[in-house]
Amino acid sequence: MTxxxxxxxxxxxxxxxxxxxxxxxxxxGFDVDTAISAEDALEMNLRQYDLFILDIMMGKxxxxxxxxxxxxxxxxxxxxxxxxxxxxxxxxxxxFNLGADDYISxxxxxxxxxxxxxxxxxRVSHENDKxxxxxxEFIVNEEKxxxxxxxxxxxxxxxxxxxxxxxxxxxxxxxPRNELLARIWGNDVIVTDRTVDVTIAxxxxxxxxxxxxxxxxxxxxYYFDE
Amino acid sequence: MTxxxxxxxxxxxxxxxxxxxxxxxxxxGFDVDTAISAEDALEMNLRQYDLFILDIMMGKxxxxxxxxxxxxxxxxxxxxxxxxxxxxxxxxxxxFNLGADDYISxxxxxxxxxxxxxxxxxRVSHENDKxxxxxxEFIVNEEKxxxxxxxxxxxxxxxxxxxxxxxxxxxxxxxPRNELLARIWGNDVIVTDRTVDVTIAxxxxxxxxxxxxxxxxxxxxYYFDE
DNA sequence: AGTAACTGTAACAGAAATGTTACAATTTAA
DNA sequence: TTAAATTGTAACATTTCTGTTACAGTTACT
Numbered sequence: 001m002t003x004x005x006x007x008x009x010x011x012x013x014x015x016x017x018x019x020x021x022x023x024x025x026x027x028x029g030f031d032v033d034t035a036i037s038a039e040d041a042l043e044m045n046l047r048q049y050d051l052f053i054l055d056i057m058m059g060k061x062x063x064x065x066x067x068x069x070x071x072x073x074x075x076x077x078x079x080x081x082x083x084x085x086x087x088x089x090x091x092x093x094x095x096f097n098l099g100a101d102d103y104i105s106x107x108x109x110x111x112x113x114x115x116x117x118x119x120x121x122x123r124v125s126h127e128n129d130k131x132x133x134x135x136x137e138f139i140v141n142e143e144k145x146x147x148x149x150x151x152x153x154x155x156x157x158x159x160x161x162x163x164x165x166x167x168x169x170x171x172x173x174x175x176p177r178n179e180l181l182a183r184i185w186g187n188d189v190i191v192t193d194r195t196v197d198v199t200i201a202x203x204x205x206x207x208x209x210x211x212x213x214x215x216x217x218x219x220x221x222y223y224f225d226e
Numbered sequence: 227m228t229x230x231x232x233x234x235x236x237x238x239x240x241x242x243x244x245x246x247x248x249x250x251x252x253x254x255g256f257d258v259d260t261a262i263s264a265e266d267a268l269e270m271n272l273r274q275y276d277l278f279i280l281d282i283m284m285g286k287x288x289x290x291x292x293x294x295x296x297x298x299x300x301x302x303x304x305x306x307x308x309x310x311x312x313x314x315x316x317x318x319x320x321x322f323n324l325g326a327d328d329y330i331s332x333x334x335x336x337x338x339x340x341x342x343x344x345x346x347x348x349r350v351s352h353e354n355d356k357x358x359x360x361x362x363e364f365i366v367n368e369e370k371x372x373x374x375x376x377x378x379x380x381x382x383x384x385x386x387x388x389x390x391x392x393x394x395x396x397x398x399x400x401x402p403r404n405e406l407l408a409r410i411w412g413n414d415v416i417v418t419d420r421t422v423d424v425t426i427a428x429x430x431x432x433x434x435x436x437x438x439x440x441x442x443x444x445x446x447x448y449y450f451d452e
Numbered sequence: 453a454g455t456a457a458c459t460g461t462a463a464c465a466g467a468a469a470t471g472t473t474a475c476a477a478t479t480t481a482a
Numbered sequence: 483t484t485a486a487a488t489t490g491t492a493a494c495a496t497t498t499c500t501g502t503t504a505c506a507g508t509t510a511c512t
Binding site: 194 | 498499500501502503508509510
């Protein structure tokens with residue numbers, strides 16, 4: 001288990017495919033999580049992964065559509081390998097437009113799977129060193145749940161970290177208080193809106209002279225702005 | 227790996243296959259136990275074996291799934307040979323070759339069975355002799371299940387050792403309590419989260435003035451930090 | 453400008469998480 | 483079978499985190 005152990009999320013609605021992926025890639029030293037549907041995947045903390053392996057044909061939300069949301073909505077540029085039974089020209093083109101990094105046709109050989117996985121990760125590993133650099137000013141390390149600014153840790157608490165990394169992942173996007181409450185605190189917890197304000201204030205304080213980068217849009221909510 | 231006679235656990239829901247395995251491998255000088263289901267196998271002391279032979283297709287819990295649990299939940303890295311039925315074998319599995327593991331297709335020849343068994347055990351036994359130096363401060367000897375610090379043994383108990391070596395192998399990575407419980411204690415054991423805290427405290431104590439290197443991230447879990 | 457709504461933050465109170473100890477229960481070794 | 487070692491848990495101490503309030507400052511709007 002070297003420091004560079006890669007995390008992979010496999011998403012497929014076929015249980016047996018997930019098992020094969022998980023078992024074989026784990027054996028190769030990858031850290032593999034699975035999701036049985038696009039909906040499930042969207043509930044997970046997607047930012048932690050180094051690679052998605054994604055079946056194109058799934059129930060309600062197709063693999064293409066999910067890839068689109070991951071890239072556009074969450075602004076996550078993690079590489080994606082598509083699993084596909086259809087081997088048509090159209091699919092390949094659509095996939096590459098979405099930034100697919102590779103295709104594997106089912107049924108696939110385990111050897112091929114591992115080879116392509118390694119290839120994709122090797123390709124991107126030079127660009128991204130496991131710490132997500134989401135802004136010029138801040139480095140978010142999901143594994144360590146840490147944020148660094150100019151080499152110094154920000155030392156955020158759990159709630160603070162979760163708000164900060166969410167806002168930072170969506171620069172410019174305004175999050176209303178009730179959305180932050182729902183996503184960070186959870187829907188069943190009953191706390192005042194003001195709690196958000198205070199938490200934001202605490203983050204700003206720890207950000208020092210960069211505190212102004214967490215902005216408020218009066219009447220709407222908070223957002224990160226570089 | 228224990229010296230001398232090798233212990234093998236064969237797991238299959240077909241009685242006659244178990245008989246064939248037991249008879250032939252015993253004749254070759256191996257010490258063979260059997261389990262008629264994954265559930266039965268999970269009740270056994272899995273750590274004592276040098277090799278598992280495991281049918282992929284079994285009742286409730288598939289071979290893949292069982293293998294996964296053995297590896298992840300029990301944190302046992304003992305090699306596994308899979309049995310697969312010839313007619314379900316396809317491209318997915320062709321070319322499968324991962325470290326110490328192997329495949330044998332049913333129906334198999336006794337000659338092939340013995341050859342692969344010997345091969346796997348030989349391969350693994352060469353990976354001996356590894357005192358892993360994982361940090362500047364600590365030397366972990368996986369074979370002896372010992373940790374040394376400045377020449378002096380830390381004298382960790384089993385649980386303590388397993389937590390310590392896991393954290394040390396993943397410096398900086400935060401392990402939530404429930405993940406530690408799953409990986410060290412196993413998923414079916416019901417113990418409090420606080421058990422982890424106490425075990426950590428005991429390790430820290432034995433680490434003396436280096437105890438602070440086992441850190442806690444409030445709300446998340448524990449990690450090793452140099 | 454005036455005023456009502458909105459936001460920022462300090463200060464306090466309370467809750468939650470973590471560290472530590474003591475002791476009981478269980479396992480292991482002799 | 484004993485005794486020793488290991489493990490689990492309750493209880494308490496301590497630290498850290500969170501929520502609310504109060505009030506000052508800001509913004510939006512007429």
